[in-house]
Amino acid sequence: MSLRHALLGLLAVQPATGYELAQKFDVSLGTAWHASHSQIYPELARLQEAGMVEVVGEGARNSRTYAVTPAGHDEIRTWLIEGEANRNQRNETAVRWFLLALLEPEDRRAAVERELAYTEQYVAMLRQTAEALDALPRKHPFRSTVDLGLRTSTVMQQWLREQAEEA
Template identity: 40%
Template sequence: MSLPHALLTALVERSCSGSELAARFDRSIGYFWHATHQQIYRELARLEEAGLIESLPEQSTRGRKRAYRILAAGRDELRAWVAQEDEPAALRDEFMVRLRAEAAVGPTGLDEEVRRRIGLHEAKLALYREIEQKDFPTEPQDRETALHHLVLRAGVRYEENWLELLKEAQAALQMPLRTSRPERNRPKRK
């Protein structure tokens, strides 16, 4: 996913100022695609320069923010991007390497980090479930709502999966050490 397409999606849903867009982004798409407010403003300028969005004339009232709306070219770009084929994202997570390193050189105290991560994932899962109860009290009856709910459910499942994996890691870290480690990839002596 790219930040421009995330911003185009948000602007299709509703025209708004950069600060409103950044706040909306933090409360929705930002759970799945992180971007700083500076990155958002830079990308808005690029999208406007490319003719995909336009800023609306600022009203002369003090403190009025520049609002943006998507143009037909922006909708076309978004449609083309949605229809593209791509490969599923490869798992690239530093923590997986840390688990392997723990197996190779441990014990290192990784169990403290596992406990910390469990707390973070439990908090995020609780937040997602709270959002789900508030925003989806009943089963969606239309396509748009069902797709929004599906994205949220993906977040719920992601957090549940991490919690399951971290609890398995906790159990593995409590197991006894192997009495001898096999030597691997050592050159044979002649």
Template identity: 35%
Template sequence: MSIRTGLLALLADGPRYGYQLRSDFEARTGATWPLNIGQVYTTLARLERDGLVSRAGADDEGRVSYAITPEGHEEVRRWFATPVDRSTPARDELAIKLAVAVTVPGVDVAAVVQAQRTATLRALRDYTRLKAGAGTGDRAELAWLLVLDSLVFAAEAEVRWLDHVEARLARAAALPVPATSAPDRERAAQAGEPVR
């Protein structure tokens, strides 16, 4: 999610200063993606520079509130109307780790998969407990439940994918190993790796 448009959408509810925006953002997302207050104020400065927010005054303590402009409302409308782009997937550290692990000699890929499965199942259990304890009393709780649902579904999908990885590794292990060329055998022997 774009922090920029998320904060802008919060300002559509009314003027706020930076700490209020950070608190509202974290409350609506269950603090799943905590924001650094410096990031909030840097984002507000950029939004102001781009004409999407303007300063709405300061309170008695000197905190400057920001209000959304008509251009900002249009930006939020476009954001909500535009589907999230899935054509460029986000980097998935686990997929990268496993892709590299299967190519690096000496890595026990099955152990990597099992360690991740254990961690993912633990996270899934924690998310499920949080869901059980959450109410549906107001919009903020509903927002948090939607985030929790997303985390649960992502964890469940990851466990299914890890099962698939294990099955694929088992099928690959059953395939005949191609003969190693003489230069490759020599390099493997020098590295202390098994030669096939």
């Protein structure tokens, strides 16, 4: 995943400080990828140097609010339309689920139940997010990805329930 493009996308929705971007990243993209402050701030500096973001405000303790520039919007467009996605993923959850069959039934059931509890919490969080986004005065550009998360989570829950029954 490209940190550069993720940050540009978040800034295309709304200008933000590095700290705010870290929070937004965790809430919106955190299930796909974790980005630390030590990764975000240097990338913002590179984006600014490349003319893809600009500082539009300064606050306390030298905080800077960044916004995407037309060059940044062009970069997002080019990346999405012309670039080939790196479809290789590291997904610890997928590896864990792959290996569930190696466990004894009791341990497998416990592991599946823990995973099911997590997906139920995640779905509840997505539903709250959907409600908050639906309450906004205009449609949020990432609202449809919340629906995608709900759909995929529903499929995962069904699969986990099947695994629990088989254990």
